[in-house]
Amino acid sequence: MPTARPTHSFKTPCEHCPLRANRVFREFTADELDFVSKFKRGELAADAGATIIVEGAHSAHLFTVLSGWGFRYKTLEDGRRQILNYVMPGDLIGLQGTIMGEMQHSVEALSPVSLCVFERDKLMTLYNKHSSLAFDITWIAAQEERILDEHLLSIGRRTALERAAYLIAFLFERGRQLKLFNGHASIPITQQHVADTLGLSIVHTNKTLKKLANRNLIRWQERACEVLDGEGLKAAAGWEGLGERGRPFI
Amino acid sequence: MPTARPTHSFKTPCEHCPLRANRVFREFTADELDFVSKFKRGELAADAGATIIVEGAHSAHLFTVLSGWGFRYKTLEDGRRQILNYVMPGDLIGLQGTIMGEMQHSVEALSPVSLCVFERDKLMTLYNKHSSLAFDITWIAAQEERILDEHLLSIGRRTALERAAYLIAFLFERGRQLKLFNGHASIPITQQHVADTLGLSIVHTNKTLKKLANRNLIRWQERACEVLDGEGLKAAAGWEGLGERGRPFI
DNA sequence: CGGCTCATTGAGCTCTATCAAAATGAGTGG
DNA sequence: CCACTCATTTTGATAGAGCTCAATGAGCCG
Incomplete structure (x- = not known):
């Protein structure tokens, strides 16, 4: 049974985040980078086939995918499964659980996945002190909505x-x-x-x-x-x- | 041809917003209420069948539905139409256009609809000064995502x-x-x-x-x-x- | 080797689409 | 009030898309 587990290499510093190298992502200011560094709690690695988040989980963490492929899905009671969308590097997962208390879908890894884990409780601080990042989260949510529409x-x-x-x-x-x-x-x-x-x-x-x-x-x-x-x-x-x-x- | 047009009764004051009476909605603080009042620019009425927002529109406004029923949809080039979700009182529409520059779907009224129109440019102020409301917008976006998942x-x-x-x-x-x-x-x-x-x-x-x-x-x-x-x-x-x-x- | 997952293929059946047409009802103008 | 139009709902007949069942082969792992 594949599992998700904390990595030994505790923390890739955000300044050297591999995602920043890619031009599809926007630039951070020094101030934002500083906050995000403190917001980050650690890293998690999941094997291919591992369940990263299960539907119904209550206090799930907030993650950003650093590498690997995964997918979000829901199932009906008799087992019929619907894949809702795929998750890839840069995607935020677990926002639903953080904002609304309970995850309404599950997430599974397709390949080995590494994740950046954030302090769920600090999300309110992010909204209070770093409105540009708060806006980014809304941007990400709106983008996901757009993909689901398609x-x-x-x-x-x-x-x-x-x-x-x-x-x-x-x-x-x-x-x-x-x-x-x-x-x-x-x-x-x-x-x-x-x-x-x-x-x-x-x-x-x-x-x-x-x-x-x-x-x-x-x-x-x-x-x-x-x-x-x-x-x-x-x-x-x-x-x-x-x-x-x-x-x-x- | 049904149309959307500004109402004569320019503004229902937010303090007397009919939505506030309903317990499904959360309470506002005095401070929040004050800001929202200034954020509101006016009202709009749409007849049944009227198109409120068209796909591809560039600088659409941000609206909250005050009364009536409508729906969001997309179409393929040959005319096949898919209704994505329905909009009802309290729903926010036009966020995509505001955040990402261009609407990717259209919105049409099912019944006579009245809308509250917000100042698109003040959205950044909302994020800067009223993080609780910013959080609410994210909440609404996450909720919409959840419905789309279903x-x-x-x-x-x-x-x-x-x-x-x-x-x-x-x-x-x-x-x-x-x-x-x-x-x-x-x-x-x-x-x-x-x-x-x-x-x-x-x-x-x-x-x-x-x-x-x-x-x-x-x-x-x-x-x-x-x-x-x-x-x-x-x-x-x-x-x-x-x-x-x-x-x-x- | 035996047991597993995944991809592949054929046969028959069910569900859903398309075509066609009629019935119903709302709205309009005389 | 009636004749007329248009959108909507309803029904039947037939075609086709997609499902289930069944069986097979390839690759992988213990």
Whole structure:
């Protein structure tokens, strides 16, 4: 059973946060950086397949993903699972639990994930003393809302083929912006994940992905999806892309 | 063509805001109330069917719904429409446009709607000077995210009958919390709206709603859905309800 | 090797979409 | 009040998309 556990290397100092190197994220002022350093409590590492947060958890911490891939999901009582969105470096998780008392979804790691852990109780201080960071948190929440809107449009109104193309194009574009790929673009998901994201059965998902593979848009290899033609996927989905910059993180 | 237009009765003073009477909303301090009064620029009225915000709009205002029902939606290029969520009194709309520069969805009125209009430029002041209100905005955004998660679970994994029951139970519960019903609970939507929310065709939606009506859970009357048995709907959907209190508004 | 997960494929069936048409009701103008 | 129009709701027939069941192969690990 994979688990989440504290790392020995207690703390990467925020000044050397690997995320800061990427231009998709906005710059911090010295003052903000100083506060965030104190806000950070430590780090956590999760193996692939580990559950990072469970639905119903009460006093979950607040995390920022430093590296790795994961996903948020909900389940119905009989086990039907719906993947809501994917989490990647720079994403904030656990905000719901912090703000509203109880997590309404679970989070699981797709690959080894390392997380930055924040002091839940200091969130109010952040709002009181660092309004620019408070604004960033709202920005992040609004951005998540926007992505969920797009997913909803996709599941509700796109055909199976369009949906699959949209999902993979979406993950590809996010991964590319975050410079997660070296050479070939490989997304660490199984077809079961795709099925649970698109609201399709595993069998039909397989047949749909096969069609995309036959068009030379993707290739499926050892529990991962390799993207061969990102633009082709976007065209197949009729999707414009997300085109963002200056994304904040904490 | 229905339109949105400024009302003559320029301003209901925030001290007498009708929303404050409802216990689902949290109390304001005198200081907060004072700021919000100055933050408010005026009011807007929209007829049923009017478009309040269009996707792509650049400098949209920030609104709070004072009365009436509406919905947020997105469309694909060929016209397929997906309703993302419904807006009701106390809901904040236009945050995306304010925070990220451009609206990614449209908003339309289902019934006559009156809106409170806020000074977009003063939002930064709110974050700087009134962190409790800033926190409320984040709360509202996180709450919207939670609802979208539930909708996604519903569309992705519930059957047509469960989905329909969930949607109507959801709208009923929100309306009830907001005390929108007097006597009989009537939700001002057409079956086309239901179809576009559930990701189903209009014909199949009709047949599905008929099943709910045959079970005496709902009755369809003159462009509206009358709820006969809210608990029965929740049971049919396998849905727990939203159970919230102390909801903030601005 | 045996047991596991994941990907793949075929067959048959169910659910949902599409097409077509009629019934109902609200609103309009005469 | 009636004739007319338009949007909405309803129903039936048929096609197609997607589901379930079943079985197989490949790769991995103890």
